[in-house]
Amino acid sequence: MTQTLTEAAAGESLRRSRVRWGERTIEGGLLLAALVSVATTVGIVIALFVPAIALFEFVPFTDFITGTEWAPLFEPPSYGVVPLVTATLLISLMAMLIATPIGLASAMYLSEYARPRARKTLKPILEVLAGIPTVVFGFFALEFVTPILRNVLPFGGDLPEIFNALSAALVMGIMIVPTVASLAEDAMSAVPNALRQGAHALGATKRQVTINVVFPAALSGIVAALVLGISRAVGETMIVAIAAGNRPNLSWNPLEGMQTMTGYIAQAGSGDVPVGTVDYDTIFAVGALLFLATLVMNLVSIRLVRRYRQVY
Amino acid sequence: MALLAPPTNDTEIAARLSAGARERPLDRVFRYALLASLLIALAFILILLAFVLVKGWDRLDARLWQLQPSARFAEKSGAQSAILGTLWVMAGTAALAMPLGIAAAIYLEEYGNAKSRLFTIIEVNVQNLAAVPSIIYGILGLGLIARALGLGFTVATASITLALLILPVVIIASREAIRSVPQEIRFGSLALGATRWQTTWRQVLPAAIPGMATGSILALSRAIGEAAPLLLLGAVSFIRFNPDSFLSDYTTLPIQIYNWIRDPREEFQVLGAATIVVLLVLLLAMNSVAILIRNRFQKRW
Numbered sequence: 001m002t003q004t005l006t007e008a009a010a011g012e013s014l015r016r017s018r019v020r021w022g023e024r025t026i027e028g029g030l031l032l033a034a035l036v037s038v039a040t041t042v043g044i045v046i047a048l049f050v051p052a053i054a055l056f057e058f059v060p061f062t063d064f065i066t067g068t069e070w071a072p073l074f075e076p077p078s079y080g081v082v083p084l085v086t087a088t089l090l091i092s093l094m095a096m097l098i099a100t101p102i103g104l105a106s107a108m109y110l111s112e113y114a115r116p117r118a119r120k121t122l123k124p125i126l127e128v129l130a131g132i133p134t135v136v137f138g139f140f141a142l143e144f145v146t147p148i149l150r151n152v153l154p155f156g157g158d159l160p161e162i163f164n165a166l167s168a169a170l171v172m173g174i175m176i177v178p179t180v181a182s183l184a185e186d187a188m189s190a191v192p193n194a195l196r197q198g199a200h201a202l203g204a205t206k207r208q209v210t211i212n213v214v215f216p217a218a219l220s221g222i223v224a225a226l227v228l229g230i231s232r233a234v235g236e237t238m239i240v241a242i243a244a245g246n247r248p249n250l251s252w253n254p255l256e257g258m259q260t261m262t263g264y265i266a267q268a269g270s271g272d273v274p275v276g277t278v279d280y281d282t283i284f285a286v287g288a289l290l291f292l293a294t295l296v297m298n299l300v301s302i303r304l305v306r307r308y309r310q311v312y
Numbered sequence: 313m314a315l316l317a318p319p320t321n322d323t324e325i326a327a328r329l330s331a332g333a334r335e336r337p338l339d340r341v342f343r344y345a346l347l348a349s350l351l352i353a354l355a356f357i358l359i360l361l362a363f364v365l366v367k368g369w370d371r372l373d374a375r376l377w378q379l380q381p382s383a384r385f386a387e388k389s390g391a392q393s394a395i396l397g398t399l400w401v402m403a404g405t406a407a408l409a410m411p412l413g414i415a416a417a418i419y420l421e422e423y424g425n426a427k428s429r430l431f432t433i434i435e436v437n438v439q440n441l442a443a444v445p446s447i448i449y450g451i452l453g454l455g456l457i458a459r460a461l462g463l464g465f466t467v468a469t470a471s472i473t474l475a476l477l478i479l480p481v482v483i484i485a486s487r488e489a490i491r492s493v494p495q496e497i498r499f500g501s502l503a504l505g506a507t508r509w510q511t512t513w514r515q516v517l518p519a520a521i522p523g524m525a526t527g528s529i530l531a532l533s534r535a536i537g538e539a540a541p542l543l544l545l546g547a548v549s550f551i552r553f554n555p556d557s558f559l560s561d562y563t564t565l566p567i568q569i570y571n572w573i574r575d576p577r578e579e580f581q582v583l584g585a586a587t588i589v590v591l592l593v594l595l596l597a598m599n600s601v602a603i604l605i606r607n608r609f610q611k612r613w
Contacts, residue, residue, distance in 0.1 A: 026509050027423050033415035034424070037438050037483070040476050044448060047455030105349035113343055125354050131530075131595060132357075133537025135566045136364070136588050139573050143581060144363050174356050207339040228443060235445025237540035238566075242573065262447050262540070269450065269544035283544075287451045291444065298443040302436060 048291055051284035055079075058278050064285065070248035070264070072279045081286060083250040087258035091169045091240060092233035094254060098173025099229050103180025104222065110181070111188035112210045130178035138242030141171040146243065163245025163257035172239050180229045187221020187308055188214050220311075224304035231297040235290065237262040261290045364592070368585030376590055380552040381568060386579035391587050394568035396554040397467070397547075398536060398594070401564055404471025405478065405535050410528050412475070413482025417524075420483070421490040422512050442480035449477045450541030458545060465546025468558040473541050478531040485527020489520040522609035529602040533595050539566035565591045 056064065059079045067080015106126065110119055146167040149160045160166060191214050199213045215222070245257025246267050259267070268283050335343075371386075379390025416438075424431045453473030463469045493516050501511040542548075542564060548571065551563040565587060572584035 020507060023507050023509050027419075030415050030419035030423055033412050034419040034434050036412055037416065037441055037479060038434060040441060040452070040479070041437055043456050044444070044452045047452045048448070051455065102349045102352055105346045106353065109343075109346035109350050113346060122350060125357065129353055129357055131533060131537070131599065132360070133539065133566055133591060133595070135537070135539045135569050136360070136592070139569070139584060139588060140360050140363065142573065143367070144359075174353065177353050205336055205339050207342040210342075231443055235447065237445070237447045237543075238570070242570070262445065265447050265451070266540060266543050269454065270548045284451060284455065287448060291448050294443065294445055294448075295440065298440045299436075301443070302439045
């Protein structure tokens with residue numbers, strides 16, 4: 001589109017028009033505004049990696065990345081990030097176990113089944129879900145879901161702790177549904193109708209068309225939606241800070257409390273760690289790890305979306 | 313049966329074709345399963361809202377905005393400093409993010425060459441930033457804005473950080489609004505001798521403003537609900553006074569809520585729930601304005 005405009009502008013006059021300095025200045029100003037986003041990324045990288053590298057002068061990088069005990073405030077301190085990473089993985093994967101079926105099913109319904117009017121009322125509901133502040137979700141996990149898990153569900157002697165990973169993951173799963181659903185729905189809606197009509201003409205039912213034609217055709221967009229969902233789960237802070245507890249815990253038992261990477265950053269950054277110490281640098285090191293993990297996922301997701309946009 | 317108007321689109325043709333056919337049992341189960349998934353999300357929202365409202369009901373009174381927070385007595389505690397802090401931070405964030413985001417969107421849609429390397433870098437960069445965890449922005453604010461720039465833990469630091477956080481969302485929404493203005497408008501303006509900026513300023517922008525306003529308000533409401541980055545920017549400390557400039561200490565509603573619900577005492581949980589209602593009402597009001605603008609002013613081409 002921009003291209004056609006450039007061509008149109010090029011042909012607008014036969015004489016070479018004089019240079020308009022006002023126009024040039026404005027264009028420069030607009031470019032600067034666009035470059036603010038690039039500067040933000042550069043700023044994030046500097047803010048994260050300079051202190052993180054400072055930390056690795058005190059703590060060998062291999063100890064950091066493979067150590068299984070995270071206790072920067074203990075004496076002697078221990079800087080193994082593995083418990084934070086496993087907690088992040090456990091909670092994110094459990095959240096995705098909820099968000100994947102619900103998100104994809106919602107997307108299929110909206111894209112393939114809902115009449116335009118139903119769609120018009122159902123879609124905003126998902127948007128409302130996306131607009132609820134995460135601190136509210138955290139409150140709901142701690143005060144509503146956790147008591148149900150502890151008092152109503154039959155766990156026998158193995159009662160969930162007050163702060164537990166399961167409750168945070170359940171609520172986080174619902175929180176991610178709109179992210180997954182809206183991207184997946186975009187991908188499915190982008191599948192050309194000719195494919196659907198061809199399958200219908202061969203006698204396929206709506207269910208068969210949805211599962212065997214639309215789903216595979218939209219697969220790259222659906223994978224992009226899931227990857228972005230995981231990225232959001234990994235980066236989510238408030239729900240885990242409120243409901244999952246602040247105890248670094250190398251465990252795969254979702255009934256126990258545990259601390260994620262984001263949970264540690266939130267706890268340490270809100271004043272528990274004195275400024276200018278090695279411990280303070282740990283915030284940035286954990287942040288750098290978190291940033292790299294989400295960066296990889298985001299780039300994968302962006303690439304996949306670009307691919308299906310090119311195909312259709 | 314009354315005469316049907318001719319079908320106007322593919323969906324309608326498909327609907328009419330399948331209307332006569334009998335739905336197979338498995339197909340029906342599948343359809344209901346999909347619908348049920350969608351309804352789970354709806355049920356979740358209803359339960360959440362009902363729970364918060366019931367829990368906070370007894371403390372939903374004028375004390376919430378008349379009193380300052382107290383760590384000792386829940387009954388003498390309010391959220392005035394947090395409400396005003398949220399308004400201050402929101403004003404700063406809007407003042408920064410909206411002009412910057414709209415200018416960047418204009419560059420990307422009207423000026424940039426989509427095939428150039430710089431354009432791709434900016435575009436992918438914006439998409440990535442939109443998905444960077446919010447707490448990372450908190451680290452950016454802590455390391456560069458609060459410390460390196462020396463702004464400290466003030467309203468200004470919070471505003472700048474949140475503005476950078478929502479900038480990608482504002483850019484993406486504004487680009488969509490600009491893209492929905494038809495090319496013919498631009499060609500017409502250029503053909504009459506207007507320069508590119510005159511075309512943008514007098515034709516494209518007025519037509520795109522409703523869409524940009526809606527997108528910006530929605531982005532802003534995301535910033536208002538955001539707590540994670542502000543945890544790192546000093547908002548957690550107990551603030552019993554209202555901010556009076558961009559260089560004041562501050563707290564905001566989500567942070568005040570976080571402080572209260574971390575307190576195990578039941579009366580502070582109730583207070584937290586009541587404050588959540590205030591926050592949700594504020595968000596609801598902003599979203600309604602956004603939807604109103606979209607419905608009232610958006611042009612259909």
